Amino acid sequence: MRRGGRDFTTLGYKRIVKLLVTLVIVPSILLSTIGFLLIVLGEGGYNILIGLLVLTFSSALVTGVILVWVFLRRERDLSELQADFVSKVSHELRTPLTSIRMFTETLSLRRGDKASEDRCIEALNKESARLQQLIDRLLDWGRMESGRRVYELGEYEIGPIVEEAISAFEPTRERRHVELEVKIAPDLPRVVCDRSAVVISLVNLLSNAYKYGGQPRQIELSAGLSGREVLITVRDNGKGIARREHKRIFEKFYRVDDLLARQQEGSGLGLAIVKHVMRAHAGRVLVDSEPGRGSAFTLVFPLGRRRLISPRPDASTGGLA
Structure with a gap:
């Protein structure tokens, strides 16, 4: 049913595009040609003025059509992503x-x-x-x-946060026989964060590493210090992600267009949530991945923060794996 609905949506989109081309683009080209001829071949100033007006009108018409096409395409893509989301x-x-x-x-x-x-x-x-x-x-x-998500900040040590995330992931690890290696550098400074939000982010990354890992699944979770930043990295031994997908994987509902990825359960919100949480902590999430060499996602926490930025949603993140 969902597939049929998608086909119907795509068919309607194609018909609208054909209609725009037939009723707007073709006449606009003809008008532009007439305007150009009036400017080039016109003998009087009146003809040149009319030609300029026709070209201006045609340009505005074509620009409007392009904008309509862009918005229609975005709406179609969003509709398909939402349909996938509901189904998953x-x-x-x-x-x-x-x-x-x-x-x-x-x-x-x-x-x-x-x-x-x-x-x-x-x-x-x-x-x-x-x-x-x-x-x-x-x-x-x-x-x-x-924008109603409230983050309760406090100063926390990284070790207990990582242990809580591993504890939440433990049932999956034991049931699926996942090899998990943990490396936490000694004497890491405390970070100002919402503990539960960071734990959820780490669990999302661990779940992704499990879903898209290789055989046997091997996951490495490490934490360390780099300058004035604390880094927590989750690395897997999966197929990896092409560089052209690195930005899009953090969009809501988006999932890599790969057969293995499509077969995995998930709503497509996990990385979007991680990005949102890190933005609210004035931090960032980095991805290091290439096809054939696995993936590594790193949460970067700046040190010295005492106040939280207003956690408003942004357009690029719209936004589970």
């Missing part, structure tokens, strides 16, 4: 809900079986937490988009 989020919501229903049915059928009950209860707890995490992430993004 619906799929991610359906997965834990299906598991919860299955374990609930198993629990009702095997009453009195202590071992089965314990396994089902444990699984229900995990799936409920997974569902809650997804919903919280979507709500958090909504607050970021509307």
Whole structure:
């Protein structure tokens, strides 16, 4: 259904473009030709004036058509991205809900079986937490988009922040047998940040590293100091990302146009959230990746900050992996 809807949208867009070309571009070219001839071949000042007016009118008309085409194309792309987003989020919501229903049915059928009950209860707890995490992430993004996300700042050590993020990622690592190496430089200075927001950002980066890592999956999480900046880097051994995609991967809903990426679950908001969080901390997120050599994402925190910049959403970030 979604694919059919997309085809319908694309067909409508093509028809509008053809209509613009037929009814506007072609007449504009003819008018421009007439105006040019009047200017070149016209004998009197009146003809030259008319020719200039015709050329001006034609130029304005063509400019308007180009702007309309640009806006139509952006709306079409946004519509397709939103359709992908709804489809992926619906799929991610359906997965834990299906598991919860299955374990609930198993629990009702095997009453009195202590071992089965314990396994089902444990699984229900995990799936409920997974569902809650997804919903919280979507709500958090909504607050970021509307500018209502409030960051509670404090001075924190990097070690405990990294440990909390690893703890949140631990169920995935154990279940999928992911090799995780952690390197934290000693005596790192404290950073002024919203601890929960930074933890969420690191979990997003770890989840991305898991999804797009190689076989076997190997992830390295490191933290160190560079000048007056604290750097936290998450590196994977995946296929890597082409340089032309480096800016776009931080856009909301955007996912790399790659078969492996399209097969992975995710809403396409993870890196957008990371970028938004780092902007609110007057920091930045860097990407170092090329095809065939994996990817490394680095959170850069400037030292010496005591005050938070107003966390307004920007146009480029519009904005889970």
